[in-house]
Amino acid sequence: MLRERGLRLTPQRQLILEAVHELGHATPEQIHHTVRQRAAGVNITTVYRTLELLEDLRLVSHTHLSHGSPTYHRAGEDQHVHLVCRDCGSIDEVDPAVMLPVTEQLQRDRNFRVDVGHVSLFGVCGDCKEQP
Amino acid sequence: MLRERGLRLTPQRQLILEAVHELGHATPEQIHHTVRQRAAGVNITTVYRTLELLEDLRLVSHTHLSHGSPTYHRAGEDQHVHLVCRDCGSIDEVDPAVMLPVTEQLQRDRNFRVDVGHVSLFGVCGDCKEQP
């Protein structure tokens, strides 16, 4: 995909994409930390630049979970909806199919096409509901 | 509500809450700008601290729209779901009822309670779909 666009395949880019896959959901800083374990010299700047690039290529996607930095995750075929617990911060994933009734209705009523791979739903997870 | 918790009602807090209501969806900086038109001395620090407080009290809520600062909006009775266009940045609001099928299923299957007032759905609005 990189070469198609006249771009270069570098070790840094490979490592960063691998880290996103391994971590599931991670901030630029967490990704940087993971990459550094394999290649100590990689700069945080490169992480930011590469994440932006990978997002352009639709290889990763990001969402904002409550406060702080955005988190990046794999994108593409196996999209998923995020369930973010506002109490414990856990991130669960569900099949985007759960959104179908909503996306269809919004398509009909508002002519709005929801980007399902980008959805994060805030709330309270089962564990936290039991411990108020 | 403030007094119930032993907190104080100050002009700054009133103005900030008013600004959130007037603006609909606004970043801390936009809120600060609006508040300053009525009271020039109000500090951005106070805006941040007050928004956090008002969120605690469930009087406002925030969501993250793509990149940049979070946006704050009124919360409480008249909750709404946000439709954010990734192309033109417009923010539309819809009745949270559209989410009912999803929230019910997640409640059943995952024991996850969705905070409907906090939902933002990314996608492409009708206007932008016609102009690629």
Added chain:
DNA sequence: TTGCATGCAAAAACTTTGCATCATG
């Protein structure tokens, strides 16, 4: 009068930019 709230300044956290050097294709 009490102590919560504010303003100010400074620090912290996060992200972007410019430029010389490196290394992919």
Added chain:
DNA sequence: CATGATGCAAAGTTTTTGCATGCAA
């Protein structure tokens, strides 16, 4: 070997913190 990519340093943004002062109750 041309030019896209990286590392470094520095600047830009956004948010948080510490502390003295101010003011609501």
